[in-house]
Amino acid sequence: MPSTFYLEVVTPERIFFGGNAQMVIVPGIDGSQGILPHHEAMVTTIGIGELKIKINNQWRTAAIANGFMEVMPDYVIILADSVEWPEEIDVKRAEAAKERARERLRQKQSRIEHLRTQAAVRRALTRLKVTKEIK
Template sequence: MILGLSVKLNGKDSSSVSGLYVPADDLTDPAPATTFAHLDATTVLSRGLAAKGIYPAVDPLDSTSTMLQPRIVGDEHYETAQQVKQTLQRYKELQDIIAILGLDELSEEDRLTVARARKIEQVKEIILSTNSGQIGVLPNHAPIATAVDIGILRIRLNDQWLTMALMGGFARIGNNEITVLVNDAEKSSDIDPEEAQQTLEIAEAALRKAEGKRQTIEANLALQRARTRVEAINAIS
C-alpha cells in the first residue's frame, strides 16, 4: 500500500513523499524492492526501535539516500555516516551472540562496538554549559566549536537523563557527533553528597578569607567547582 503526497511550487511538481507499507516487514519482497529502486531516498521505520522507545524509529541501516555522496555532503560527513553504519551493522551481527552467551563472551573490541552502538541508538539530546550560557545539542546541530565552562553536562538517553559535573574544557560539534575535552569530569552518581557539601563549605570559607587578586580568583574557581558538584547531585535527586 502506498500513500503519496505531492508538493507543488508555482504550479510545478517539486517533490513527493510516499508512505509504503511493507508486508511482514520484508524489505526483500518484490513489491517494495521494485518501488525503492525508483526513489531518491527511503526512510525505514523500525518496529524494533519503536519497541525500545526510540523515536523517531528510523533504521539507519535500511534507510537510504542518493544525496549521501562525498561530492554532495563532503568527505567528513560521508565518512562519519559510513563509520556509524558500520558500527550499527556489527552490533546487529553481535545481537544473537549477546542473547545466547552474554556480553562477557565478546572480545574487548566487540564490547566497545556494542557500547558505541547503544549510545548512537539512545542519545537524543545533550545540554552543556559554555562561557556564553547553556546550549542544547540535538541531531543535525550546526557545526560549532566552543569553550566549556565549569558546569553540568546533561545527556538524554531515551527518557532518562545522565548528569555529569564538568570542570571546564572545549567541545566540538559536527556531523551528528560531539567531542568534549575537559580537565575533569564526574558522574553525578559517583559524587558523595556529604563530601561534596563539605567541600562547598570549605570553598566558601576560603573565598571569605582570600587576600589579593590571585587568591580571590583561585578561591572563586574552587567555589564554582564545588557548587557544580552539588548541583549535579541535586539534578538527579
C-alpha cells in the same frame, strides 16, 4: 535523518561516556548550549556546571568542569577536566570543599586567587546540585 548523534565525553582519567545521544546540554561561558543532531560545526569552551545528556528519551545529568567541545553534524566530542555522575560524587567531600572555598573567599586574596576560589565554590555547588537530583 537520524535522531541521534555520537557523543564522546573524555577526561584525563577516562572515557566518561561514549554512545548515541538525542541531545546534549553543556554549560558554556555565556550560558547553557544545547546540541541536537545535525548541528552546525563549531568548537566552544565549556565552563563549570551541569552536563545533561538525553539518551532514549531519558535525561542523565552529571557535574562537569572546564573543557572544550567539538561539534560536527553527526558527532560531538567533549574534552573536560572532570565529569562525574551523581552516584560517583562523595557528598561529604563536596560539602567540605564548598566550606573550605567559602572560607578562602572571606580572606584577603589576589585577583587570581579570588577567581580560582570562586571556581572551586562553583564546582562544589554543581557537584552537590547533581547529587540532589537523583534523590
